[in-house]
Amino acid sequence: MTERLVTGFHPFVIPFVAGMFFVLGYCLYGIIRILVELPRADRQKFLLSLITPKTVWKNIKDIFLNCLIHVKLWKRNKVLGFMHSSIAFGWFMLIVLGHIEVMLFLPERTRFFYYPIFFNFFVAEGENTIQGAVLFFLMDLFLLVILCGITLAVIKRFRSLLFGMRRTTKPSFLDRIGLYALWLIFPLRLLSESFTAHISGGSFLTIPMNWLFRQFLGNDLNFLPTWWAYSIVLSIFLFVLPFTRYMHIPAEMMLIPLRNAGLKIKHPRKGFARVQFYSCPGCGVCIDACPMSVRKENQKDCTVYLNRQLRRNNESRIEEISDKCLMCGKCTTVCQVQVDGPHIRQAQRALRSYSINPHYTQVSVDEHLSKIGKGKVLYFAGCMTHLTPGIKKAVGEVLDRAGVSWTMMDPDGGLCCGRPMLLAGRKEPARAMMRINKEIILASGCDILLLSCPICYRVFKENYNLPGITVMHHSVFFNELIKANLLKVDKDAEMKLAYHDPCELGRGCGIYDQPRELVSAAGTLVEAAQNREASICCGGSLGSLSLSYEKRRDITLNSIKNLKAGNPDAIVTACPLCQTTFKNYSDIPVLDISQVILKENKKG
Amino acid sequence: MKNNILIIGGGIAGMETARQLKQLGLNPIIVEKNFALGGHVSQWNRLFPDMIPAKEVLDPYEDSLEGVEILLGTEIASINRLQKGWSVTLSTGKNYSCKAVVFATGFRLFEAEKKEEYGYGIYDHVITNSDLENWFNTKLDERVPEKPQAVGFIHCVGSRDIKAGNTQCSKVCCITAIKQAIEIKEAFPNAEVYCFYMDLRLFGKKYEDFYIKAQRDYGIHFIRGRVSEVSETIDGRVQVKAEDTLAGKPVKVRLDLLVLMSGIVCNRENEGLAKAMEMPLDEDGFFRSRNNVNAITEADREGIFYAGTCTGPKTVPETIAEARSAALCVYNYVKNNK
Numbered sequence: 036m037t038e039r040l041v042t043g044f045h046p047f048v049i050p051f052v053a054g055m056f057f058v059l060g061y062c063l064y065g066i067i068r069i070l071v072e073l074p075r076a077d078r079q080k081f082l083l084s085l086i087t088p089k090t091v092w093k094n095i096k097d098i099f100l101n102c103l104i105h106v107k108l109w110k111r112n113k114v115l116g117f118m119h120s121s122i123a124f125g126w127f128m129l130i131v132l133g134h135i136e137v138m139l140f141l142p143e144r145t146r147f148f149y150y151p152i153f154f155n156f157f158v159a160e161g162e163n164t165i166q167g168a169v170l171f172f173l174m175d176l177f178l179l180v181i182l183c184g185i186t187l188a189v190i191k192r193f194r195s196l197l198f199g200m201r202r203t204t205k206p207s208f209l210d211r212i213g214l215y216a217l218w219l220i221f222p223l224r225l226l227s228e229s230f231t232a233h234i235s236g237g238s239f240l241t242i243p244m245n246w247l248f249r250q251f252l253g254n255d256l257n258f259l260p261t262w263w264a265y266s267i268v269l270s271i272f273l274f275v276l277p278f279t280r281y282m283h284i285p286a287e288m289m290l291i292p293l294r295n296a297g298l299k300i301k302h303p304r305k306g307f308a309r310v311q312f313y314s315c316p317g318c319g320v321c322i323d324a325c326p327m328s329v330r331k332e333n334q335k336d337c338t339v340y341l342n343r344q345l346r347r348n349n350e351s352r353i354e355e356i357s358d359k360c361l362m363c364g365k366c367t368t369v370c371q372v373q374v375d376g377p378h379i380r381q382a383q384r385a386l387r388s389y390s391i392n393p394h395y396t397q398v399s400v401d402e403h404l405s406k407i408g409k410g411k412v413l414y415f416a417g418c419m420t421h422l423t424p425g426i427k428k429a430v431g432e433v434l435d436r437a438g439v440s441w442t443m444m445d446p447d448g449g450l451c452c453g454r455p456m457l458l459a460g461r462k463e464p465a466r467a468m469m470r471i472n473k474e475i476i477l478a479s480g481c482d483i484l485l486l487s488c489p490i491c492y493r494v495f496k497e498n499y500n501l502p503g504i505t506v507m508h509h510s511v512f513f514n515e516l517i518k519a520n521l522l523k524v525d526k527d528a529e530m531k532l533a534y535h536d537p538c539e540l541g542r543g544c545g546i547y548d549q550p551r552e553l554v555s556a557a558g559t560l561v562e563a564a565q566n567r568e569a570s571i572c573c574g575g576s577l578g579s580l581s582l583s584y585e586k587r588r589d590i591t592l593n594s595i596k597n598l599k600a601g602n603p604d605a606i607v608t609a610c611p612l613c614q615t616t617f618k619n620y621s622d623i624p625v626l627d628i629s630q631v632i633l634k635e636n637k638k639g
Numbered sequence: 640m641k642n643n644i645l646i647i648g649g650g651i652a653g654m655e656t657a658r659q660l661k662q663l664g665l666n667p668i669i670v671e672k673n674f675a676l677g678g679h680v681s682q683w684n685r686l687f688p689d690m691i692p693a694k695e696v697l698d699p700y701e702d703s704l705e706g707v708e709i710l711l712g713t714e715i716a717s718i719n720r721l722q723k724g725w726s727v728t729l730s731t732g733k734n735y736s737c738k739a740v741v742f743a744t745g746f747r748l749f750e751a752e753k754k755e756e757y758g759y760g761i762y763d764h765v766i767t768n769s770d771l772e773n774w775f776n777t778k779l780d781e782r783v784p785e786k787p788q789a790v791g792f793i794h795c796v797g798s799r800d801i802k803a804g805n806t807q808c809s810k811v812c813c814i815t816a817i818k819q820a821i822e823i824k825e826a827f828p829n830a831e832v833y834c835f836y837m838d839l840r841l842f843g844k845k846y847e848d849f850y851i852k853a854q855r856d857y858g859i860h861f862i863r864g865r866v867s868e869v870s871e872t873i874d875g876r877v878q879v880k881a882e883d884t885l886a887g888k889p890v891k892v893r894l895d896l897l898v899l900m901s902g903i904v905c906n907r908e909n910e911g912l913a914k915a916m917e918m919p920l921d922e923d924g925f926f927r928s929r930n931n932v933n934a935i936t937e938a939d940r941e942g943i944f945y946a947g948t949c950t951g952p953k954t955v956p957e958t959i960a961e962a963r964s965a966a967l968c969v970y971n972y973v974k975n976n977k
Contacts, residue, residue, distance in 0.1 A: 421870065422755065422756040424756070424761045424762065424869070424871070428761060584801040585801070618753060618755070619804050
């Protein structure tokens with residue numbers, strides 16, 4: 036392999052070099068900015084994680100699997116997975132192989148970083164070597180892989196339904212420029228490498244192309260314009276990249292280490308949150324996932340649009356979108372980069388200041404304690420279960436029938452668990468309530484804190500630190516009672532029950548199986564069309580601060596329709612709020628899991 | 640028959656319309672899904688504000704409807720437009736062609752168990768306004784204790800309640816609650832009676848006097864504020880938590896009996912019928928009148944008329960007046976479309 040140009044330079048590389056410097060500079064600026072914006076403790080935590088071997092290995096693994104191979108996308112949708120990984124991994128391999136070529140054949144040129152990209156322009160193949168043949172073959176192979184991906188991408192742009200996406204985002208002007216540049220890069224690379232294939236060598240793709248071109252064009256000198264075009268298109272893509280959704284490519288590589296370091300979103304625009312919204316690829320899978328998207332006018336309130344507005348600093352829309360969200364978390368579950376939309380919103384809500392701030396100093400811990408009896412299990416019904424006395428009664432009866440030593444924490448009403456305040460972004464009042472609750476629980480002398488409301492359950496699990504006390508949701512506890520043979524349930528196989536995963540219990544706390552086991556113990560479980568992680572919010576969520584009841588109606592009806600896919604006799608849920616919400620619109624009975632268990636226990 | 644007018648519903652609206660149409664020389668036919676006429680009024684004991692027994696209102700219809708074809712336990716299977724008039728097929732398989740159809744399909748009481756926080760069907764001593772009327776009639780209801788010390792009424796159960804899906808005011812419950820509170824006080828003079836209300840809408844003749852009488856002569860307590868929560872105490876009493884918004888204080892009352900004033904909501908059975916006939920329903924689920932000023936009894940479709948609560952909550956006198964107005968509209972329509 037010999038060099039064709041003694042200088043190792045040609046002016047056509049200038050656009051690419053300029054673009055590359057621009058992007059690298061921008062990313063460096065971005066990294067510094069984010070590090071500066073992170074709170075001190077978070078920054079230390081992050082930097083420490085970068086020298087901890089375990090997290091370093093996890094970072095490398097996650098970046099490889101998610102950014103290059105797109106494992107999550109493969110699991111969800113094979114065609115989309117192939118499309119993305121072929122472009123990302125193929126491109127990555129072209130760059131790596133380019134570097135290998137340079138290092139192997141022209142080691143003195145490794146410091147010219149445009150060399151691996153335009154290698155075929157600068158070299159002439161003197162003799163055929165086996166290494167050269169293998170490398171050229173691989174280069175052509177990965178170029179072919181990318182071209183397949185690009186073809187799919189073009190088809191997807193015009194027929195997204197073929198790829199299982201009902202709704203997708205509308206790209207902005209710059210997004211389009213970036214998109215068209217991306218489409219053009221690889222066909223142009225194929226063209227340019229084909230033009231020079233008889234000089235620099237090629238393989239199964241470029242050599243036949245070269246032969247074809249020369250039949251028509253004849254003149255070797257025609258290759259220069261295509262190399263110019265290739266460099267210019269690359270340059271356009273690199274220059275618009277920071278202002279388009281393609282920013283997600285570098286941002287995700289930053290997001291993964293930050294997430295692995297265990298950071299939490301503290302401010303909706305700064306630090307971790309900034310990496311989150313720049314990591315959004317703008318694909319729009321969250322539009323279909325968002326429960327609000329059944330209403331056309333609410334389709335622009337999902338996370339992909341929040342991220343877009345955050346990038347544009349559109350304050351009024353950011354606030355509107357943040358307040359409206361039901362905080363069901365489905366967007367994060369379906370998202371390939373797991374942009375944490377709900378927590379960004381929660382941080383945004385925390386920016387608002389209120390003129391009235393409750394303090395709860397009038398609440399007496401002793402007075403509450405005086406009403407609590409003795410028992411190993413402390414049952415906290417919470418506001419929502421107090422408003423659904425049917426559930427409260429059923430839970431109590433099941434506990435009695437199983438011979439559990441239990442007592443109620445809030446027999447005459449108690450303090451709120453704090454979760455609604457947290458969801459509204461009001462951390463201080465929430466913490467004040469949580470402090471009092473914690474004191475009551477620790478003083479009660481219980482072993483198990485039992486909750487029948489997933490909203491309470493999540494906050495007790497996530498935000499309270501209760502040493503020596505097991506926090507349990509009743510669906511889990513009852514399941515254990517059955518397994519320990521303390522509770523008998525007669526299965527009524529004729530009764531078809533659809534189980535609704537409450538957002539806070541399922542996506543929020545990862546409890547999917549125990550309630551299903553419980554339902555299956557009482558009747559025949561029929562799954563909803565979309566279940567588990569994909570379960571649709573009932574619409575009653577107290578996560579939303581501004582969605583009116585009329586608008587929630589459509590969400591509820593859609594969720595019921597989803598649950599009725601298997602023609603159940605009743606809908607079973609494990610959340611008093613879901614039950615109340617469904618009850619208003621469902622034409623089949625809606626029961627709490629405790630009521631089903633009690634019914635089937637009484638028969639025996 | 641030449642001048643057939645089909646009336647759907649045999650409550651007071653349907654009966655009054657039939658009575659008037661018969662006198663106007665037309666041939667009304669009443670189709671009633673139940674096995675008796677009288678509708679909701681037949682379940683009631685006495686009617687406000689004069690406390691006349693409901694029976695006195697219903698009984699005269701027996702004579703005045705003599706000769707009118709009445710089909711009990713019958714529903715509408717289908718209704719089709721004819722060149723002139725309508726062809727109605729009934730669930731019994733019978734078919735009638737008629738000049739006009741009058742909807743007097745009435746309302747349904749809100750299912751109080753849907754407001755689970757009030758504990759209807761869960762606690763032992765929670766009943767609805769309709770249950771209480773039944774108790775007045777029969778004195779049989781084990782939920783009503785023998786000698787209650789305290790009785791409470793919750794107004795607006797399922798009405799003016801966006802969460803329950805009903806934004807409309809049910810109109811009659813304010814005055815019904817006052818009437819029933821007085822009747823309870825008459826039955827149990829030693830009991831304390833509480834009414835939890837958000838507004839008192841006492842628009843009708845003598846209603847305000849009735850309200851003043853309830854406070855002054857019967858000592859009934861009126862507490863402005865919605866009830867937040869109802870629970871059951873260990874001794875089986877009902878504990879109500881509410882906010883007294885006039886005093887600005889939370890209140891907690893223990894009661895022996897709690898009565899929920901279930902509101903008037905639309906009759907869901909109308910949905911299918913309306914869809915089949917391409918007749919629009921209002922957002923509240925009631926039938927949509929041509930307008931709500933001078934054509935309340937007329938539908939947008941030719942030859943279709945409304946009487947009574949199928950277009951929205953109404954009192955008994957309003958329903959009767961409207962039934963007469965509907966009958967006159969039908970008469971004029973038949974006369975002009977010979």
